[in-house]
Structures are given as C-alpha cells and as structure tokens.
Amino acid sequence: VYVTVEFYGIARARAGTPTAVVELEQEPAVLSHVLQALASSHPDFARSSIENGELVSSVIANLDGQRFVRSAQEPLGAARTVLFLSADAGG
Amino acid sequence: MTHEPQFGYHGRLLSVDLDSGQVCWLALSEWDLRAFLGGSGLGTLLLFRFGGARYEPFSDGAPLVFAFSPLVGTPLTTSAKFAVVSRSPLTGYINDALAGSAFALAGKRCGCDALIITGRAPRPSILVVDDRHVGLEPADKLWGTACDEAERQLRARFGSGFQFAVIGPGGETSVRYATISHDGRHAGRGGSGAVMGRKHLKAIAMRGTQRTKWADTDRLVQIAQELSEASFGPATAKYRELGTAANLLAFNRLQVLPTRNFQQGQWSEAERIAPETLAASRGRARASCTCCTIGCEHLYDVKREGRAEGVRVEYESLFALGSLCGVSDPDLVLAAIGKCDRLGLDTISAGGTIAFAMECAERGLWDTGPLRFGNGEAVLRTLDDIAARRGLGAPLAEGSRRLALAIGQGSLQFAPQVKGLELPGYDPRSLQLTALGFAVNPRGADHNRSGAYEVDFSERIDRRKVVPEDAYLAVETEDKAALFDSLILCKFLRGVLTDMYPQAAQMLQAVTGWDVTADELRKAARRIVAAKKQFNILAGWQREEDTLPMRFLRPTDERQQPNTLDQARFASLVSAYYNARGWDADGRIPDDLLAELGLAEFQGPHFPSDPDAPQSPPRSFNRCPSCLS
Numbered sequence: 001v002y003v004t005v006e007f008y009g010i011a012r013a014r015a016g017t018p019t020a021v022v023e024l025e026q027e028p029a030v031l032s033h034v035l036q037a038l039a040s041s042h043p044d045f046a047r048s049s050i051e052n053g054e055l056v057s058s059v060i061a062n063l064d065g066q067r068f069v070r071s072a073q074e075p076l077g078a079a080r081t082v083l084f085l086s087a088d089a090g091g
Numbered sequence: 092m093t094h095e096p097q098f099g100y101h102g103r104l105l106s107v108d109l110d111s112g113q114v115c116w117l118a119l120s121e122w123d124l125r126a127f128l129g130g131s132g133l134g135t136l137l138l139f140r141f142g143g144a145r146y147e148p149f150s151d152g153a154p155l156v157f158a159f160s161p162l163v164g165t166p167l168t169t170s171a172k173f174a175v176v177s178r179s180p181l182t183g184y185i186n187d188a189l190a191g192s193a194f195a196l197a198g199k200r201c202g203c204d205a206l207i208i209t210g211r212a213p214r215p216s217i218l219v220v221d222d223r224h225v226g227l228e229p230a231d232k233l234w235g236t237a238c239d240e241a242e243r244q245l246r247a248r249f250g251s252g253f254q255f256a257v258i259g260p261g262g263e264t265s266v267r268y269a270t271i272s273h274d275g276r277h278a279g280r281g282g283s284g285a286v287m288g289r290k291h292l293k294a295i296a297m298r299g300t301q302r303t304k305w306a307d308t309d310r311l312v313q314i315a316q317e318l319s320e321a322s323f324g325p326a327t328a329k330y331r332e333l334g335t336a337a338n339l340l341a342f343n344r345l346q347v348l349p350t351r352n353f354q355q356g357q358w359s360e361a362e363r364i365a366p367e368t369l370a371a372s373r374g375r376a377r378a379s380c381t382c383c384t385i386g387c388e389h390l391y392d393v394k395r396e397g398r399a400e401g402v403r404v405e406y407e408s409l410f411a412l413g414s415l416c417g418v419s420d421p422d423l424v425l426a427a428i429g430k431c432d433r434l435g436l437d438t439i440s441a442g443g444t445i446a447f448a449m450e451c452a453e454r455g456l457w458d459t460g461p462l463r464f465g466n467g468e469a470v471l472r473t474l475d476d477i478a479a480r481r482g483l484g485a486p487l488a489e490g491s492r493r494l495a496l497a498i499g500q501g502s503l504q505f506a507p508q509v510k511g512l513e514l515p516g517y518d519p520r521s522l523q524l525t526a527l528g529f530a531v532n533p534r535g536a537d538h539n540r541s542g543a544y545e546v547d548f549s550e551r552i553d554r555r556k557v558v559p560e561d562a563y564l565a566v567e568t569e570d571k572a573a574l575f576d577s578l579i580l581c582k583f584l585r586g587v588l589t590d591m592y593p594q595a596a597q598m599l600q601a602v603t604g605w606d607v608t609a610d611e612l613r614k615a616a617r618r619i620v621a622a623k624k625q626f627n628i629l630a631g632w633q634r635e636e637d638t639l640p641m642r643f644l645r646p647t648d649e650r651q652q653p654n655t656l657d658q659a660r661f662a663s664l665v666s667a668y669y670n671a672r673g674w675d676a677d678g679r680i681p682d683d684l685l686a687e688l689g690l691a692e693f694q695g696p697h698f699p700s701d702p703d704a705p706q707s708p709p710r711s712f713n714r715c716p717s718c719l720s
Contacts, residue, residue, distance in 0.1 A: 008344065009337035010328045012367070048325060058325040058586055060549065065345055070550045085341045086329040088586050089548040091406035091516055091538060 001029055003076065005038065007045065008085040011059060015045040015084075031061060032072035034082050049084065060087040096121045098306040099161035099603040100129075104137065105203040107218060107225060109290055110151060110210030114225045119204055125605060125615075126689050129160025129204065131187040132577035132619040134176030135626065137205055138185065139693060144629040148180040148282070149265065149289045157206040157256070157295070159199040160579045161602050164302060166315035168322050169581035171195045171382040175256075179281040180267040181440065181490050182511040182535045184627040186281030189539075189576060191380030194273040197254035200299030212291035215263075217245070220297045221253075230293035234263060237433035238272035245294055253298040259435025260478040262288035266488040268440030268513075272432070275403060276380065279437045281512060281534060306604030314598055318587065322384045326586030330387035331377075335406040336366040338516070342410075347518040350414045351464050352446035353507050353642060356518040360419035364409055366391075369421060376401055385583055393425035402429040407538075410516035411442025415507075416449060416470055423467025430471060434478040440490060441477065443513030445470060447491040447506050448483075456500050459483060504641035509536035519643050520654045522547040523557035527565045527664045531637045531678075533623035542568035542582065555655050559667030566671045570616035577619055618688040621672075621680055625693040634678045637665050 001024045007015040015038075022037035032053060039046040049059045054072050062068050063079035076082070095102035095118060102124070106115045127136045134156045141154040155177045162170035173195040179186030198206065201220045208218065215230040233241050238259040245255045255273065262269035262284030269284030270277035278284075305311050329337050339361060342348040346356035362368055369375070369391050379386035390401035402425045412418065412427040431438045449464045451457040461469040462483065476484025486494050491513055495506035507514045512535025519526030528541025538544060546564045547554040571591060575582050578595060588594050592609035599607045624632075638644075644658045669678050685694055 006344065008341035009333055010325075013332060048328075056325060058328065062345065066555075067553070068548060068550045074550075083341075083344060086337065087548065088326070088329060088583075089338060089341075089517075089544050090330075090542075090583060090585075091335045091338050091410075 001027070002080070003029070003034060004081045005034065006081060006083045008083060010086055011045060011049060011084040014048045015042045017042075029076045030072065031069060031074045031076065031082070034076070035072060045084075058087050059084055095119075096124055097604065098304050099599075100124050100204050101199070101202050101301065101303060103203055104205040104207060105201070105220065105225070106141075106207045106209070108210045109208065109212045109216075109218075109227070109292075112227075116203070116223075124161070124204070125603075125607070126618060127622075128574075128577040128615060128619075129162070130158050130172065130174040130189065130577045130579035131176065131573065132615065132622075133160070133205055134158035134174045134187055135185065135619060135622045137207055138176050138178070139622065139626055141207055141209065143178050143185075144626055146178065148178040148183065148286055151211040151290075152209055153178055153286060153289075155208045155283065155286050155290065157198060157208075159195055159204055160577065161599065162578050162580065163195045163199045165305065165311060165602055166382075167311075167580070167598060168315065168319045168382065168384040169380070169584055170579065171380055172579040172581070173198060173278075174576065174579065175271055175278040175283045177283050177286045178630065179283075179512070179534070180265070180285050181282045181492070184510060184535070184630055184632060185533055185623050186283060187534065187540075187576065187623075188271070188278035188280050188283050189579060190271070190273055190276045190278040191383065191581075192274060192276065193381045194254040194256050194297065196381060197252075197297040197299060199303070200301055201297050202299060202301040206295075208290060208292070211289065215291050215293050217294045217296055218292055219249075220295070220299070222299045222301065233293045235260060238435045239275065239433055241294060242272070242274065245296060249296055249298075253296045255294050255296050257294040257435075258284040258287050258292070259433060261285070261435040261488075263293070264478060264480045264488065265289055266436060266477055266480070267490045267493075268437040268444075270435045270437050272435055275432065277432070277435070277437070280439065280537065280539070282437075284435050305602050307601045311598075311601035314601055318584070319384045321587045322584060324587065327385045327387075327583055330385050330583050333366050334387055334389035334404065336369075336389065336404050336409050338406040339365045339409060340367065342516070343414075345521070347521045348414055349410060349507075349514070349516055349518050351417045352415060352443075352450040352505065353514070353518065354450065356521060358414045361414060363419040364413045364421050364424050366404065369404070369425075372421075374399060374401075378403070380581075383581065385581065387583055391425055393422055393429060395426065395429065400429060402426075403432065404428060405438075407516055408438035408442075411439045411446075412470065415442045415446040415516075416467075417446075417464035418467040418470060419465070420467050423471065427467065427470050427474060430474045434474060436474065436478065439515050440513040441474060443507045444487050444491045444494060445473060447494065447502075448487060450505060451498055451502055456502055457498050506640055509639060510534075510636050512536050517544050519639060520656055522554050523656060523664070524552060524554070524561060524565055526639060526643065526656060526661070527557065527562065527668055528569065530639050530661070530665060531565070531668050532569065533620075533627050539582070540569065540572050540576070541565065542572045542585075545585070557664060559663050562664055562667035563671045565668055569620055570613065573619040574612060574616040577615070614688070617672075618690060621685070621688050622690055622693060624674075624678075625680055625685065625690060628679060629693070629695065637678060638662075
C-alpha cells in the first residue's frame with residue numbers, strides 16, 4: 001500500500017519536504033507503520049516527532065484531512081494520506 | 092480576608108477621572124485580588140464596580156481599566172502583560188484585550204495593580220503617571236500621528252524609563268475596532284482604542300520605581316528557570332521558528348482557512364502568502380515581548396516608500412487581510428497589516444468588515460467601487476479611509492454588524508460576527524467546538540477567550556460532528572483561557588504547562604505566599620467567566636445573541652464539504668454548554684451559583700444604559716490610607 005505523507009509547519013521544516021510517499025507492507029496498516037517508514041526515510045522529522053514509537057505531544061496526525069489521530073496503533077483504514085502538523089493551532 | 096496583600100501586589104488601584112481631574116488611590120482587598128487574580132479577571136471586577144454596565148461604551152462616564160497582575164515583574168517567562176477592560180463599542184458588552192510587554196512592568200512599578208480612567212479630557216491629552224505623580228499633558232501636536240510615530244515622539248519627549256500605550260488615528264476617530272498599541276503590539280480586539288480616543292487620550296505614559304516583594308524568591312526563581320528551559324522545547328517550536336502564520340497551509344488543507352468572507356474554507360492561492368513562501372523571498376527578523384523566552388514574533392520585510400520595513404505577521408492578520416479578502420499579492424497583504432498596525436486598527440475586524448463589504452458588492456447589495464475581492468490596492472486605500480472615516484470608510488468603521496443592519500437585504504446572515512465582534516480565522520463549520528466557543532463567549536467570536544480549537548485539532552472529538560456531550564470541553568478550555576489571561580501568562584505556554592492548575596498554584600504560592608490550590612484556581616477561573624457573563628446580562632444580553640450568523644447554520648454550502656451544523660443541533664450545543672456551566676436554560680446564572688462563586692455583588696436589576704446617568708461611587712473600596720487626592 002502506498003501512503004502519501006504531507007508535512008505542515010515545523011513537521012515540514014524538520015522533514016525538509018512538503019510531501020513524501022511511503023510503501024507499507026503490513027496489513028491492516030496502522031499509524032505506527034507510517035512512523036517506522038519515516039524513521040528511516042526522514043530521520044530529522046523522526047528525531048523531533050517520534051518518541052518510543054509514538055508521536056510526541058507537540059505533533060498530531062490527521063487522516064485524509066478528516067480525522068485527527070495520535071495513537072501509533074490507530075488503523076489507517078481506507079485513508080491513503082497522512083498529514084503531520086503542529087498539535088497547537090494557536091493563532 | 093480584608094487586609095492588604097503583602098506580596099505580589101501593591102494592594103491598591105489608581106483611579107483618574109478626566110472630567111474632574113480627581114486622582115485617587117484606592118485599596119484593593121486581599122479577597123478581591125485572590126478571587127480575581129489580575130489582568131482580565133481583576134479588570135472585570137473593577138469595570139463592574141466602577142459602573143461599567145451602566146454606561147454606553149462611548150459615554151464620558153464609561154470606565155477604561157488597565158489591569159496588571161501578580162506575575163508582572165517576576166522572572167516567569169511571558170508574564171509581562173497587561174489587560175485593557177472596558178465595554179466594547181463593537182459589541183456593547185464586556186471586552187478584555189491583552190498586550191505585552193514593558194508597559195506592564197512600568198505600569199505596575201507605579202505602585203498600582205490597576206489604572207481606571209473615567210471621564211473625558213477637554214482636549215487631546217497624554218495621561219502621565221510618574222511613580223505616584225499623576226498629570227495630564229497636551230497632545231494636540233501628537234493627534235493624528237500613527238502609533239509607531241506617536242511612540243517615537245513620546246520617547247523623545249519624555250525620555251527613558253517611560254513606557255507608552257497609544258492610540259492611532261483609528262482610535263481618534265472612534266473606529267469601533269481601534270486598538271491600543273504598545274511597542275508595536277496591540278490590545279487589539281473589541282475597540283478599546285476607540286474608548287480611549289473618546290476620552291481624548293492619545294497616550295498613557297507610565298514610569299515607576301515601586302516593586303512588589305515575593306513571598307518565596309528562591310522557589311520562584313527555581314520555577315521560573317524550569318519554565319524557561321521547558322519553553323525552549325518542542326511545544327513552542329512552531330511559534331519560535333515559524334510564528335502563528337504556520338497555521339495557514341495546514342488550515343487550508345483541513346478546509347478551515349476562511350476565504351472570501353467565509354464563503355469557502357480553502358483557497359487555491361494560499362501558498363503565495365504562506366510564511367514558508369515569505370521566508371524564501373524576503374528578509375525576516377524575530378522579536379519577542381519583554382520577559383519572553385518564546386519569541387513568536389516574525390517580521391517580514393515589505394517595501395514602503397522605497398525602503399524595506401519589517402511587518403509583524405501573525406496568522407490572524409494574514410488570514411483577515413489575505414484569504415478573507417481574496418488578496419494573494421504578499422506585498423499588498425503585508426502592507427495592509429503594517430497599515431493597520433500604524434493606524435491602530437484590529438486586523439481581524441478590519442479584514443472581516445472589508446470582506447463583508449466585498450461580498451455585499453459581489454451580490455449587488457452595495458456599490459463599493461473598486462473594493463472587490465482580490466483588489467489589494469483598494470484594501471490599502473480603504474484602510475486609510477476607515478481611519479479617517481472618509482467616504483466608504485465611514486460605514487466600514489462601524490464594523491460588519493452595524494454595516495449589515497444598515498445595508499439590510501438579509502446581509503446580516505453573512506456578516507462574519509458574533510455579538511458584533513468579527514470571527515477570527517477558524518471556519519466554524521468544520522471546527523464545531525470552536526463554533527460553540529465563538530457563540531457563547533462574552534466577548535463575542537473569539538479564539539483567545541475560548542480555546543475550543545485546541546480540542547477540535549485533536550483526536551478527542553470529531554470536529555465535524557460535535558455532540559452535546561462534548562460541550563464540557565468548551566467550558567474547560569474557556570476556563571483555562573480565563574486563568575491564563577488573569578495570571579497573566581501567554582497561552583503559547585499551554586503545551587509547556589502539562590498540568591496547568593497545580594503549576595499555576597505553585598507560581599502564585601511563591602509570589603503571594605497564599606496557600607492557593609489547584610481547585611481554588613479552577614473555581615477562580617469559573618468565577619471570572621461567570622463575572623463576565625453576568626456583566627453582559629446586566630448590560631442587556633439576551634439568549635438569542637449566543638449564536639452564529641445563519642451562513643454557518645445552513646445544512647449545506649455550495650463550495651465545500653456539506654455543513655453538518657444546523658440551527659437545531661447548534662442550539663442543543665449551546666444548551667449543553669449552559670448546563671455544563673450550571674446556568675439555566677436561558678443562559679442566566681442562578682443567584683445561588685453567583686453566591687457560591689462569590690459574585691453576590693454582581694446580582695441585581697438590569698441596568699438600563701444611560702449615557703447621562705450620574706456616576707455612582709464605586710462599591711466595596713476603602714479609601715487608601717496614602718490616597719493622594
């Protein structure tokens with residue numbers, strides 16, 4: 001399964017790119033699989049955003065622009081896009 | 092608890108009546124301070140006690156309160172802030188606007204926990220508070236100057252040590268969303284600058300030498316060090332590295348970036364004004380308030396009169412004068428932000444009112460000439476016209492609600508306001524707990540007094556299908572905001588303060604010596620929110636005002652995802668919020684709850700607004716033994 005990853009804000013600055021595509025071999029896919037893939041493909045993002053296999057509190061994920069998720073065990077379901085953005089939306 | 096506090100506070104306020112010239116230092120009891128803390132909370136209490144609910148915002152008797160806080164002057168990061176509290180000329184209800192930075196330190200060093208101004212000076216003036224000496228100086232030559240120029244001239248005139256709160260031309264002409272500016276930052280929302288302008292005050296100059304003692308300095312320094320270290324961590328990286336403008340592209344992707352007067356939540360041209368794009372094409376600098384380790388301010392260069400000028404860019408300004416007006420030329424958007432700052436106009440309300448006018452033109456309801464979506468040059472000219480109340484600018488200076496009432500033809504349904512205050516940059520259709528927060532907040536549609544968006548942007552709820560059982564979350568975030576705004580600490584610390592109430596209690600213990608607990612602060616936060624609400628009730632609030640414009644409550648809208656909010660469902664959310672607060676079905680606070688919260692003095696008959704009403708003496712103050720009057 002190919003999943004498109006979109007980075008916003010600090011996540012983008014750390015990843016050094018607005019988007020990436022990761023291939024997941026596991027089924028059913030969960031957020032943890034995306035995080036594992038990014039740990040090798042985008043180590044700077046992973047270093048700042050993932051701790052003990054989970055997202056740090058300052059970062060949150062969103063599936064397909066719809067649902068926010070945090071737990072690494074969250075199933076991706078039919079989602080094929082995962083967004084990473086700041087958990088703090090203060091303006 | 093009627094004795095004066097020993098630590099953290101001076102235990103007195105400074106009252107200045109511009110009509111009579113009377114200056115009075117009045118004692119504040121420890122109960123008042125412990126119950127309302129400072130900033131927004133203390134300002135609410137004092138506005139009420141000085142009869143604020145009785146006076147129309149522009150009447151001479153209307154009080155204008157500057158409230159400091161127990162943490163001002165401590166080494167705690169982000170604590171150098173002050174609150175300006177008055178009745179809003181936009182909403183007619185209570186308004187509290189906060190700003191940093193050194194003015195808060197200077198004000199508190201004058202030996203007062205709050206400054207209350209009533210009356211109207213006979214001519215444009217500067218209120219000068221130099222330690223315990225208070226006077227008025229003429230400001231005729233300063234009248235008409237922009238905020239930054241006024242401060243520059245004041246610094247040259249008064250010398251070092253003084254700090255200034257000023258208004259721009261917008262405040263002088265009573266634009267209902269005029270700001271009070273200090274060092275480029277603004278007490279921005281709700282029009283407190285217009286209230287100050289009506290009092291003929293161009294500026295307040297403060298300088299002082301009086302410091303408060305702290306109960307446990309060693310402990311306070313330790314807490315401050317820990318907080319500062321934590322504030323350099325990942326929880327604030329967004330603010331430090333990109334600023335609030337980092338919201339723009341994420342919000343656009345999530346379809347919550349208000350565009351073309353909230354007709355859409357997504358904008359094809361967002362990339363052009365995003366901070367990522369701005370940073371790549373122009374000079375950038377960072378700044379921070381005094382005593383702040385976060386440094387969220389990002390200034391981008393824009394050409395003005397042939398030279399580069401740094402403009403502070405916040406998400407709210409960027410959305411309001413960019414996507415909301417359909418303007419994508421970054422130079423014009425930055426120039427508009429800089430112009431609002433100089434004229435002393437709230438960018439959110441300025442952009443919201445202009446965008447509303449643009450949609451009226453698009454629908455053929457009003458001829459706005461070249462002021463149409465996407466015309467950034469026309470926006471710039473219109474901002475000048477608003478501040479001068481010239482031509483089209485005169486009705487626009489009234490804000491979108493009054494403008495809609497004048498235009499009629501159903502336009503109120505898409506005027507982007509709640510209670511008269513223009514919506515900030517969060518589309519309520521897809522952020523439905525935020526929608527609830529906007530509707531019920533005493534200040535009007537506001538993201539600073541209701542932090543409900545924190546929950547919408549989390550896994551805790553479905554942001555497009557919020558249910559009545561979620562309403563307690565709007566209460567929780569509103570209470571937390573009330574505590575932040577009363578201590579005062581910057582809300583950008585919220586990710587750093589992992590357990591806010593006990594941590595705040597520790598800070599207050601160290602500063603004041605009180606045995607304050609987390610539960611006491613939870614109750615204080617509820618008290619402060621209830622006090623604001625009760626103020627509004629006394630000022631004439633009705634339940635039907637706790638709602639959103641009809642645009643946001645239609646089951647579908649044409650250009651984005653189907654809107655799941657409708658009138659019936661939204662009304663059920665509002666009712667659930669009242670229930671979670673212990674208020675009755677009409678949103679009124681039962682007398683026993685007022686008494687339980689220590690707000691018995693806020694009970695009472697409805698005060699009819701009467702601009703000619705004689706000013707009653709403030710209740711519950713004791714004359715300070717060292718009163719100078």
